[in-house]
Structure formats: structure tokens, C-alpha cells
Amino acid sequence: MFQKIACLFLCVCFAVTSFAQKGMATIHGIVRDEQGNALDAATIAVQGTGVGTQSSTEGKYQLEVPAGHSITVVFSYLNYNAVKKNMQLLHGEKRTIDITLKGGSNVLQEVVKKADKRGEAGSVVLDARQADYMPSTVGGIEGMIKMLVGSNNEMTSQYSVRGGNYDENLVYVNDFEIYRPYLVRSGQQEGLSFINPDMVSGVNFSLGGFQAKYGDKMSSVLDVTYKRPKKFAATAMVSLLGAGLTLEGATKNERLSYMVSIRQKSNQYLLQSQPTKGVYNPSFTDFQGVLDYKLSEKWDLELIANYSRNRFSYVPEEMTSSFGVVNQAFQLRVFYEGNEIDQYDSKFGGLSATYHPNKNLRLKFMASGYQTDEKETFDISGEYLLGELETDIGKSNFGQIKTYLGTGVIQDHGRNYLQIGTGDVGHRGSYTMKKHFLLWGLDAAYFSINDQLHEWERRDSSGFTQPYNPNELQMATLYDSKSDFTYMRYSGFVQDNFRVSDSVDLTFSVGARFNYSTLNNEMIVSPRVQAAYKPKWKHDIVFRAAAGIYAQPPFYREMRDLQGNINTDLKAQKSMHIVAGTDYNFKWGSSPFKFTTEFYYKNLWDLVPYFYDNVRIRYYGRNDAVGYVYGGEMRLYGDLVKDAPSWVSVGLMKAAQNITDNKVTYKNAAGQDSATVAPGYIPLPSDQRVMFGMYFQDYLPRNKNFRMNLNLIYSTGLPFNAPSTYPVLNNLRLPDYKRVDIGFSALLLDGAKTDRPSHSFFRNVQSIWAGLEVFNLLGIQNTISYSWIQDQTSGKTFAVPNRLTSRLLNVKLIVKI
Secondary structure, eight states, X not given: OHHHHHHHHHHHHHHHHHHHHTSEEEEEEEEEOTTSOBOTTOEEEETTSSOEEEOOTTSEEEXXXXXXXXXXXXXXXXXXXXXXXEEOOOTTOEEEOOEEOOBOHHHHHHHHHTTOGGGSTTEEEEOGGGGGTSOOSSOHHHHHHHHHHOOSOTTOSOOOOTTOOGGGEEEEETTEEOOOOSSOOSGGGOOOOSOOGGXXXXXXXXXXXXXXXXXXXXXXXXXEEEOOOSSOEEEEEEETTEEEEEEEEEOTTSSEEEEEEEEEEOTXXXXXXXXXXXXXXXXXXXXXXXXXXXXXXXXXXXXXXXXXXXXXXXXXXXXXXEEEETTEEEEEEEEEEEEEEEEEEEEEEEEEEEEOSSSSEEEEEEEXXXXXXXXXXXXXXXXXXXXXXXXXXXXXTTTSEEEEEEEEEEEEEEEEEEEEEEEEEEEEEEEEETTEEEEEEEEEXXXXXXXXXXEEEEEEETTEEESOOTTSOOOSEEEEEEEEEEEEEEEEEEEEEEESOSSSOEEEEEEEEEXXXXXXXXXXXXXXXXXXXXXXXXXXXXXXXXXXXXXXXXXXXXXXXXXXXXXXXXXXXXXXXXXXXXXXXXXXXXXXXXXXXXXXXXXXXXXXXXXXXXXXXXXXXXXXXXXXXXXXXXXXXXXXXXXXXXXXXXXXXXXXXXXXTOOEEEEOTTSOEEEEEOOOEEEXXXXXXXXXXEEEEEEETTEEEEEEEEEEEEEOOXXXXXXXXXXXXXXXXXXXXXXXXXXXXXXXXXXXXXXXXXXXXXXXXXXXXXXXEEESTTOOOOEEEEEEEEOTTTOOEEEXXXXXXXXXXXXXXXXXX
């Protein structure tokens, strides 16, 4: 009996000892690059198992690994050479392993191929990870861009670059061109951006002078690359303005990878802070998916799909707007009836096959399609009362209307429908040979446009329709047209990136592209060149320059004139860019910094004049202007606070146009020609003279888990013209746009620091962030446009400001697995 008990005891001891020897151990440390910068989201995995984690924003990680036998831990990061560490740990052992990853040869080769982003004039590389923490009402990549180029409207994700308008910006995702809705007239109707920051691996933004490989727009290029995940991960976000979930992963052999996401945005909470009170019911939903499949060592397939469902309904009730100066103030009150219902549905699909016959040649074949179905219907009647306020503080009715100046009714009616379909097949190729990197491409695109526009505005003042006509009912504005047409567009490019010699760090990018449209039978050839020189100085500085021709073939919006008619003979708008600047890397203390300067000049011709109606652009529908833009920009990037990247951007600019038919002939009493007045060059509607933007991060000195993010933006007001005045002068300006947004965030759980048992629900959670955001911290009332109200007794017309959002709080939670 005793022998049996002793034997059992020995067996138990042996089992316990074996379990202890083969239990779990812990490794932890920091993953950095060669410059000592922390790498966020670096992968740390035990080879041959499903055990792994990712580093935090500070590069820190902690991972439980099997103990008691030899294992291989792989440290990897996108575009860096992986590091493998062999080790054998005891049960319960904790070992510190700090890793430095180096850029791989393939990465260096890619830098040479792309002529180095530092050498691309006007090019800015953005970190998509910062979008999670930047306080912004629109968020995403576009929110970051608006901090760089300036803004005058926090409600829209659209942006204006160096004197261009919203329609002059190219957007690419994985080489596919991305479109957006066309009937949207205000920021409150906008849905989600196509770009999901949680799916992004790289962002390159070019503000002008971009290479020939990019398409045919006149202002900027946003080139986004989506991730190709190697393991499962998830990101969930919820806030008062929306929610989102992104899942990603790959098969064990990494031949198949995927990303899927669903996002929901509802800016109802934001809209309730606007001066116009009512019932807002916005609902914007976005589904997106990306599949990558490696057929073989030489063939790769990629599928990207997106469905966007946007709904906006609005029942306005009342609006009160006070304006004027201290000793003469006015108030407009409007009582509404009716509603607005808008629907914007869009679908996009893209398929590409990439062939790598050898390490020097890359051939990519692409096909994509886009469909948008837009409906805009509204019937809104507003009865208004305009009065002068009592400004004498000693009066009992101080702040109340003392004199009524006018009453009336404004009726808006619209039944607008638009269907646009596009199909594109294309090819991209590249070939590396010694010091040259050749690129080429060819595209054939089909466009189908069907629109029905029926919209009018009626104004009634003191019982009379304005403009008054005793014989018929006249509308203040009337648009009634139908269009249905199709056409083809062919384009292509060739480009060579090359280094002059091994001894001189001088690189060039020389290329040209063509574009031909069957709609107007116009052929356009656009030569473009870039140069970058890095002298052998002690300081790390690069001089860069670019020049080229940039043409923008007309699309639906430009072709529609002020009466709603479509001009299919419209020519492409054209511009010549000349850009020069510097890129200087330096260290301040132990922190890295980058200081860039850039000066630019644009010569514009065949312009289509336009004006802004909130975020909608109304074109004249004819090539009737020439113009110019010139200016300069300075930007400073760096860790103003250690391990907390920030930036400051300053820009000065002048943009002007000369409209050919913008003149008035005055006649004498005899009816003969007397004098012709033409104002010549007038400001472009996008002439934003001064822009200042700052993004600043900070944290508690003894606890980096508590952070502060600050956005500050200042832009001078945009020019505009009073209605029904001719010639167009654009001699009035909106008030300067001033806004401060601030966010406070706390890291509730850090996967690289927290010791968690294997059975814990949070074992695989990488991080949990909670945030509080204050939009428009200073409560500044910014103006987006004016409504024009006439006093029938005096004949005066009053400009009543339409203001944007006031101060607002938002809470946000981000969980990453």
C-alpha cells in the first residue's frame, strides 16, 4: 500500500515538474527602427504557432511564449527586414528583448524606384495612425489634409489645394481612381469618405507638380495604399458621431489575406448645434472589403469592393440669426414648413492581376466599375421676419426687435435625379534597369450620365413675388433640364525615374501623359518633370523642383451651366505648374524634425468660371477665363514633445482670374454705346490668402497613457460676389475662419504592459483607448455663406450669415485586437 502511494506521489511530482518546465514564459521590450524611433504595430510572433502580438504606439510589446523547449520568435514590420530570435525560456521567466529593425534591400530599391518621396516636389507623407487621435468632426485622412491645406468648413471632408476647388483633386486607392457623390450641396449631407483609415498602410499626398503617372486633375493627388495583413486583427470604434468595425487576417500560409469593414456615421448630434433648429435624421453606412490572393510566385490577384448607402432627411422648424455691429444690429427669424429627403447610393468594384515574371519587370492589369444613384427632393417654405435690434443697454427692450424692416416667404422646391456609371480597364507596368526605373500605363474608360434637374426658388416680399411681373409668375431661380449621354475617354503615360550618377545624388522623373475624349474630340498631351538634388553637406537637406502641364477634362459638374444645361463641347481646363522647395531633416535635442519650404506658380487657361454655394460648386459651363495662382508654404514636423509627433503649417497665396465676358456696357441717353467697364483680374472663389494650421500632441510627464491632441486652424475668408450684380467682382469676403478642436485620451489597457492570464477575456486585446473631444473649443461662430434678404421699404439688401456649428462634446472608444 505504501509503495503504491509512493509511486503515485512520484508520478504526480514528475507531472508537475514537467508541466512547470513546459509552461509559459514572458518576453517584453521595445521595437525601434534604425533612427531609434518606436515602431507602432510591429508584429511579434512565435514561428510555427498562432501565438503573437503587436507593439504599442510607443513600440512596446509583451508576449507569453511556450517555455521548456526551443522556439523562434519573429519580429517584423512593413517594409523592414524581419529579425528572428532563437530562445529557450524557463517556466515563469521574464526576459527583456529590445529589437532594432532595418529597412530591407527591397525597400531601398522601392525608394529609388519612386525617386524618394523627399525628392517629389509638393509631396507629403501622412501617418494614417494619427487619424485615430486627431480631434475632427470629419475625421479620417481628409481631416489631416485639411490641417495642411486650410479649410473654411468643418462639416465637409472636401478640401481646396493651392487655389483649386473641390473638384480638382485626384484620389487613388491601390491604383484605382475613387469618385464621390455629385449632387451634395452642403456638408451636412455628406456621408463617409471612401478611405477607411483602419485599412490604410501608406498615404502620399501631392499638393502640385505631381508626376505623369497620376491622372488628369489640376490641383492635387491623394494616393492611398491599403494593408495586406499577415495575421488576424480587429479594430472597433464607437462615438457619438458613429461607429465602425474592421476585421483583417490571412491564411496560415499567407497566400490569402482579407480586410472587411462596416462603418456607420450619424452627424445628427453635430447638426443640432447649428442655428437652424429642426429634426435631422442623417444615416450614412459604408461596407468595404479587400481580398488579396497569391496565385503563384509570379501572379497576385486583388479585389476591392465598396457599397455606400447615404440617407439624409431634414424637417426644419426655426432659425434665428443676429448680425451687424455694436451700434446697429439686426435679427432674422425664419419659420419653416416642409422637408428634404436625399438618397445617395454608390457602388464600386475593382479587380487587378499583377504579374512578376522576374525581379525587374512588373505588369498589372486592372478593371473597375463605379455606379452612383442620387436623389435630391425638397419642398421647404420659410416665412421670415427681418428687424433692427435695440442696442441701447439702458432700454427695457435691449436686444429685442425695435423696428420691423421686412417680411416675406422663400419657397424652395427641387426634384433632382442623377445616375452615373463608369467602367475602366487599364494596365500599369514598370521595369528596372541599372539607374533607370521605367513606368507606363494605359486606360480606356466608359462614362454614362443620366440626369433630371428640376429646381426653383420663389421669393415673396410684402405680398409680391420678386422679381415682380404683373403679367406672369416669375421665379427667383429656375433650373429645368434633362440629359442622357455616354462617351469614352482614353489616357496613358510613360515615365522614367533615374539617377544621374553614383557620385552625384541628383535624380529626375521625366514623363508625359495623353488624354483623349470622344465627347469633345480633344487630345491633350501633358509633359511633366521633377528633379531632386541632395548635396554632400553636413546637414541633411534636399532641393527639389517640378514643372509640367496639367489638364482636367470636363465631367458632369463642369459641363452643367447656371441654367442646368449640359455643354458637351466644353474643353479641358488647363494649368502649368512650377514648383521649387527644400526638405531639411535635423535634430533638436534628441528629437528628429523636418522643415520644408515650397514656392509655386500656376498659369491657368481655358478655365470654367464658378462660384461656391455652400460646398456645391456652380459652374458657368463655358471656357471663359484665364488666371494665375502663386504662393509659398512652410511646414515643420517633429516631436515638440518627445514621442509625440506634431506639425505646424503656414501658407500664403494669391489666386485670380480674368473672365472674358465679365464686362458691362453703359449707354448714354441717346442709346448709343458710351463706355464698357471690365474689371479684369478678380479673385478666384478659392483665393484664401493666409492659412495657418497646427496639430500638437502632449501627455502627462509621468504617465504617457494620458494624452492631449490639439487642432488649430486659421484661414482668411473666401471671396464672393453679391447676387444679381454684374460684372462679377468677388470683392466681398467671408469672415476669417478660426477654429480650435481639442481631444483628451486615456489608454485604459495596454497589451504590451498588462500581465493577463491565458484565460483572460482581454488576453488578445492590444489596446483600449477612451477619448473626450471638444469641437470648436472657443465657441467661434464661423460663417459659410450668406442669405440675401431685401427690405422693401428702403430697397436695401441685407446679407444674413449662415453659420456653422458651435461648441460640442464628443466621446469615443477605440478597441484594437
